Amino acid sequence: MAERFVPSISLKDFDNRKDEIKTQLLEAAEYAGFFTLVDHGISVEEIERQFAISRAFFALPQEVKGKTPHDTTTNNGWEYKAQHRPSTGTYDQKESLWLMRHSQWPSDEDVPNFREATEAFMAKCAIISNQVLACFSSALGFDETYLKEANDPTKEDCMSQLRLIHYPAAEDAAGTWRAGTHTDIGCLTLLFQRDGEDGLEICPGRESHTSFAMGDTFSPLPAKTGPIVVNIGDMLMAWSDDRLKSNFHRVRAKDVGKSPSRYSIAYFNQGRRNFLVQGPNKKYPAVTVGEYFKQAVDRNFNRQAITA
Incomplete structure (x- = not known):
């Protein structure tokens, strides 16, 4: 498969280049829905430290990881x-740890400095997210602070999460979907990847947020340590x-031979539960963030389609 062009956008000198950056972000979001960010303020060393924390957690025995059990509510x-995917009819071949600021966290006794380091990493992700969201807010005709406030992770009703993800190594995994x-x-x-741990593929071309129409052409997005993949x-x-x-x-798993371990880290800006979602042109009725999530999950599963 050929690689699709995914714009790379520098956030360097953001305050002085805001208009230029906004134009680049808007074009990427309207055309592809995917782009990468560089010069974003999180160093490669900081990213590798967070991946080291992630690897340390996933290397623990299952009974220790299970002390932070997944809560479906x-x-x-x-x-x-x-995680079951109606798109494939199978379960994703990965393990993950979902974290909110106010959720249960792994013990620092099991992974030293886990919470302090991870919360600091999340805070930097929020800063980068706020820069992007500010650009989208003004481009859409909202006040510049609107989408930032709607995704403010310091508020009790914010649903934003960090997800540490591990795809275990697999023999003869050709034809299977790791996700x-x-x-x-x-x-x-915001997605962080590591050099050489490929597998992510993207497929632009969707016309509405309720559409399940999907093209046939997926293109690989190579994994690199440093740039942040944003969608x-x-x-x-x-x-x-x-x-x-x-x-x-x-x-996607490798087409031939063993698929090695893959680690990724995703920061999901998921809004504040009681904030209203409605576009500037009011194309859709206003709903709360919490209700939007419920409707999206119900719609996706009821139609046997695709869910996040």
């Missing part, structure tokens, strides 16, 4: 090959009256 905690085809339900996702989620697509595109993606 909050979607927080550790899950192992538990089945899906879109993200929330607003904006629009369904909620922001609805919030923009379908102007900003939330598109399909998946993680």
Whole structure:
């Protein structure tokens, strides 16, 4: 498969280059729904430190990881090959740890400095997210602070999460999906990858946030340590009256031979539960963030389609 062009956007000198950056972000979001960020303020060393914490957690015995159990009502905690994808009819071949600021966290006794380091990493993700969201807010005709306030992780009703993800090594995994085809339900996702741990594939071309139409052409997005892969989620697509595109993606096993371990880290801006979602042109009725999530999950599963 040929690689698709995914814009790389520098956030360097953001305050002085805001208009230029906004133009680049808007073009990428309207065309592809995916882009990468560089010069974003998180060093390669900081990213590698967070990956080291992630690897240390996933290397623990299952009974230790299970001390932070997955709670289906909050979607927080550790899950192992538990995410079913209607797109494939199978379970994703991965384990993950979902974290909110106010959720249960692994003990520092099991992974030293886990919470302090991870909360600091999340805070930096929020700063980067706020820069992007400020650009989208003004481009869509909202006040510049609007989408930032709607995704403020310091508020009690904020649903934003960090997800540490591990795809275990697999023999003869050709033809399987480490993560089945899906879109993200929330607003904006920041994804961190590591050199050589490939597998992510993207498929632009979706026209509405309720559409399940999917093209046949998926293109690989090579994994690199440093650049952040960013994609629009369904909620922001609805919030923009379908102007900003939330598109399909998946993680594919190697076609031949052993698929090695893959680690990724995703920061999901998922909005504040009681905040209203409605675009500037009011294409769709206003709903709360909490209700949007419920409707999206119900719609996706009831139609046997694709869920984040």
